[in-house]
Every structure is written in C-alpha cells, then in structure tokens.
Amino acid sequence: MVTPQLPQTHTSYTLMAKQNCRSKISSIFSDGFLFAGASIVALLVVWAFWSFMNTSPNADPSFLTTSADQNSALKTPVDPVSLGFNLRYDPPDPTFYDDPDLSYTMEKPIKNWDEKRRQWLNLHPSFIPGAEERILMVSGSQSTPCKNPIGDHLLLRFFKNKVDYCRIHGYDIFYNNILLQPKMWSFWAKMPAIKAAMIAHPETEWIWWVDSDAAFTDMDFKLPLDRYKDHNFVVHGWEKLLYEQQSWTSINAGVFLIRNCQWSMDLMETWAKMGPQSPEYDKWGEILRTTFKDKIFQESDDQSGLAYLLLKEKEKWGNKIYVEGGYYFEGYWVEIVGTYDNITDRYLAIEKSEGRLRRRHAERVSENYANVWEEHLKEAGYGRYSWRRPFITHFTGCQPCSGDHNQMYSGETCFDAMQKALNFADNQVLRKYGYMHKDLLDSSSVFPVPFNFPA
Numbered sequence: 001m002v003t004p005q006l007p008q009t010h011t012s013y014t015l016m017a018k019q020n021c022r023s024k025i026s027s028i029f030s031d032g033f034l035f036a037g038a039s040i041v042a043l044l045v046v047w048a049f050w051s052f053m054n055t056s057p058n059a060d061p062s063f064l065t066t067s068a069d070q071n072s073a074l075k076t077p078v079d080p081v082s083l084g085f086n087l088r089y090d091p092p093d094p095t096f097y098d099d100p101d102l103s104y105t106m107e108k109p110i111k112n113w114d115e116k117r118r119q120w121l122n123l124h125p126s127f128i129p130g131a132e133e134r135i136l137m138v139s140g141s142q143s144t145p146c147k148n149p150i151g152d153h154l155l156l157r158f159f160k161n162k163v164d165y166c167r168i169h170g171y172d173i174f175y176n177n178i179l180l181q182p183k184m185w186s187f188w189a190k191m192p193a194i195k196a197a198m199i200a201h202p203e204t205e206w207i208w209w210v211d212s213d214a215a216f217t218d219m220d221f222k223l224p225l226d227r228y229k230d231h232n233f234v235v236h237g238w239e240k241l242l243y244e245q246q247s248w249t250s251i252n253a254g255v256f257l258i259r260n261c262q263w264s265m266d267l268m269e270t271w272a273k274m275g276p277q278s279p280e281y282d283k284w285g286e287i288l289r290t291t292f293k294d295k296i297f298q299e300s301d302d303q304s305g306l307a308y309l310l311l312k313e314k315e316k317w318g319n320k321i322y323v324e325g326g327y328y329f330e331g332y333w334v335e336i337v338g339t340y341d342n343i344t345d346r347y348l349a350i351e352k353s354e355g356r357l358r359r360r361h362a363e364r365v366s367e368n369y370a371n372v373w374e375e376h377l378k379e380a381g382y383g384r385y386s387w388r389r390p391f392i393t394h395f396t397g398c399q400p401c402s403g404d405h406n407q408m409y410s411g412e413t414c415f416d417a418m419q420k421a422l423n424f425a426d427n428q429v430l431r432k433y434g435y436m437h438k439d440l441l442d443s444s445s446v447f448p449v450p451f452n453f454p455a
C-alpha cells in the first residue's frame with residue numbers, strides 16, 4: 001500500500017454538539033459555550049483540520065517486523081474466506097469456559113488471556129489457519145425504539161452496510177443492542193460488548209468496533225493489517241494535534257481496532273475505570289477536563305480517556321496504540337459527502353477504460369477486482385482531497401436514532417447526507433447483483449445494469 005500523503009489545510013468549520021451527544025471530531029476548541037435550553041449544554045467547537053502532517057514514520061508499512069509474543073500456531077497465513085471451520089467439534093478438554101471464576105463482566109478482570117486463548121485454539125485446530133488476521137466487527141445501538149421516527153430505518157441501513165462489507169471480506173459481525181453493564185451507557189456501552197466479544201470469539205485476532213452511525217463507503221478497501229503488526233489498538237487521529245495541542249478531539253474513539261489479547265483486557269480495565277460505573281468517574285471528569293483545555297464538559301468520556309492514556313501513559317499504553325492518519329479509517333461526513341459525485345465520475349471513467357473492471361463476476365471474488373482497481377488508483381491519494389472512495393464516512397453529530405442532531409446542520413442535511421452515503425455504498429454492492437441506483441438521493445429505485453456497463 002502506498003504511503004498516503006495528506007495535504008496541509010486550514011479550513012475550519014464551526015460545530016456544535018449537545019453535551020450528551022458528544023461530538024467526536026478532530027477539532028480545536030476555541031469559541032466558548034453555548035446554552036441551548038435549561039438542561040442541555042451545547043458545546044461549541046471549532047473544527048479545524050489543523051496542519052495535517054504527512055503520515056508519521058509509523059505509518060510506513062515497511063517497518064513491519066514479526067512480533068515475538070505471538071503464538072506460532074496463529075501464524076499460518078490462509079485466505080480467511082476459504083476456511084473450513086469445524087463448527088460441530090468442541091472436545092471435552094477443560095478450557096477457560098469451564099472455569100467458574102472466569103467472568104464476562106467488566107467488574108472482574110481476566111488474567112492470562114493470551115494463554116487461555118492459545119489453549120482453546122490448540123484444542124480447535126480448524127480455527128488456527130488464518131487466525132492471525134481474523135476480524136470480528138462489533139457494533140451496536142440502544143435497546144429501545146429510536147425517538148426519531150426514521151431512526152430505526154436508518155440504523156437498519158447502517159447495519160446492512162456493515163453486513164455487506166463483512167460478507168464481501170469474509171468477516172464476522174456481532175451487533176449488540178443492550179447495555180451489558182447498565183451504568184455504562186452511551187459511548188461507554190461498547191466496552192463490555194467488546195470484552196464479551198473477545199471471550200466469545202477466541203478464534204478472532206481483532207475486534208473492530210464501528211459506531212452505528214458510521215458507513216463503509218469503499219466496499220473494496222481493506223484494513224492494512226500488516227501496518228499494525230506491532231500494535232494492539234488502532235484509532236483514527238492526528239498525533240501532532242494530540243501531543244502538541246492536547247486536544248481531546250485529536251482522535252476519534254467511534255471506530256477502532258483492538259487486538260484480542262491480554263494487553264487489551266488490561267487496557268479496557270484501566271480505561272473503564274474512567275466510566276460512569278466506576279467510583280473514580282467524577283475524579284476522572286476533573287482530570288480529563290484539566291488535561292484537555294478544549295474539553296468543556298465535565299463528564300469523563302471514553303475518547304478523552306483514551307487520549308489521556310496516549311498522552312500521559314505513553315510508555316505503558318501509547319506505544320502499542322497506532323494513531324492512523326493515513327486514510328479515512330473513519331472520516332467526518334461534512335467534509336466527505338460533497339465528494340461522492342466527483343468520485344463516482346472518476347471511477348466511471350476508469351471503468352470505461354478498463355475492460356477487466358466491466359466484467360461481471362460473483363460477489364465472492366470481489367477482492368480480485370479490488371486489486372485491479374488498485375492499479376488505477378495509484379494517483380488517487382488517501383483521505384482528504386483524494387479522489388479515492390472514502391473508506392468510512394462517520395455521521396458524527398447527526399444522531400440518526402434520537403434525531404437530536406447537532407444544531408449546526410439541519411436534520412435534512414444530515415438525512416440527505418446519510419441517504420447519499422448509504423446509496424453510494426449500496427451501488428458498489430448492488431452492482432454485483434445486477435442493479436444500481438440512478439440517483440444517490442433516491443433510495444427506492446434502481447435500474448438493471450447493462451452488460452459491459454459503462455463502456
């Protein structure tokens with residue numbers, strides 16, 4: 001994969017988000033408070049794509065080395081899609097599942113997880129080939145119907161989008177819609193779900209948390225896992241913004257990759273201590289607010305907490321956390337949505353000139369055609385100002401379920417943008433089924449794709 005270049009930019013947008021609907025964006029706070037009603041403190045943040053750096057030395061995929069602490073049994077590289085798992089075999093030999101003291105809950109830490117996982121894999125050898133690259137996507141939303149009348153419909157479409165992406169690449173997906181720890185509400189809810197998913201899936205190496213309001217808008221792009229070989233956690237962000245500006249929005253905790261290992265169990269234990277179920281919650285609210293000058297709300301939140309661990313406990317945690325700024329590991333919809341039309345045109349022009357891309361094929365072999373696309377995308381770049389399809393478009397501030405969207409944009413702007421993103425993605429999928437949307441804003445109609453389209 002080509003090392004992406006990120007351009008310098010000083011564009012800024014003003015963005016407001018309600019306090020309880022935290023706006024997770026890369027921004028630098030500057031303007032001040034805004035009160036939008038007795039019980040709602042809105043916060044005003046200045047969005048600033050602040051001196052994007054070229055990718056850090058870390059982002060160079062050539063740094064790859066073999067990590068010593070990996071089980072050699074996990075190392076056989078096999079195309080995960082072609083695996084033949086033995087789904088009916090669970091030998092009577094005791095594993096961690098048989099230990100009455102082992103708990104899935106956040107309250108009770110897990111020890112020796114690497115060893116336990118390895119032991120389970122050795123007893124279930126059909127899951128060993130390809131284990132090192134295996135990914136389980138985890139997402140979720142609330143347990144009750146959405147307040148926004150179209151909220152559940154939108155969440156269904158966002159979920160469908162994730163299912164499509166996972167099916168194309170042979171990943172599993174787990175969608176959780178209940179608070180596993182009742183006090184860990186909102187953005188804290190993902191932690192117990194991730195811990196539970198790690199225990200439920202010892203065969204998977206990575207858990208990929210993707211917020212319910214994030215959509216895959218490049219169905220072909222795959223995570224450059226090789227780049228993360230020496231790391232246990234990957235998050236989108238800007239290290240310069242974090243280390244030089246101490247901004248809590250220098251990273252986005254709405255999408256991350258976390259390795260299924262003891263380090264991650266320990267990280268989540270430490271991280272969860274900052275959460276609302278913890279006696280230290282108020283203390284952490286203070287600490288995080290003092291640490292991040294641009295954090296104007298009192299409550300401890302997961303994103304600031306993670307930024308704190310990167311900043312203050314770099315030796316202990318930061319060195320294993322990869323801050324990915326080289327492509328849209330997730331990206332802010334406001335800067336992305338306007339680019340879909342031009343990107344569509346660029347891609348159509350490539351298809352006109354490349355017969356291999358016009359060939360109809362089974363969805364199962366899509367990755368073969370993704371490789372052909374790459375030959376034509378060498379100049380496309382990555383992330384902002386590139387004409388590559390943005391990997392993940394994140395609808396931060398749109399709040400599709402509650403409808404309490406950020407006051408900066410109208411509900412209609414959010415709604416149209418979501419339709420557009422979801423149909424842009426859907427076109428890439430439907431294409432393999434012989435159909436496409438005519439218009440990205442028309443979710444309800446499609447046309448049959450002519451043979452050899454778009455020659």
Ligand SMILES: *[C@@H]1O[C@H](CO)[C@@H](O)[C@H](O)[C@H]1NC(C)=O
Nearest residue numbers: 337338339340341342343345
């Ligand atoms: C799309 O392309 C047109 C024509 O090249 C250009 O004028 C316009 O600025 C582009 N729009 C965006 C959002 O990049």
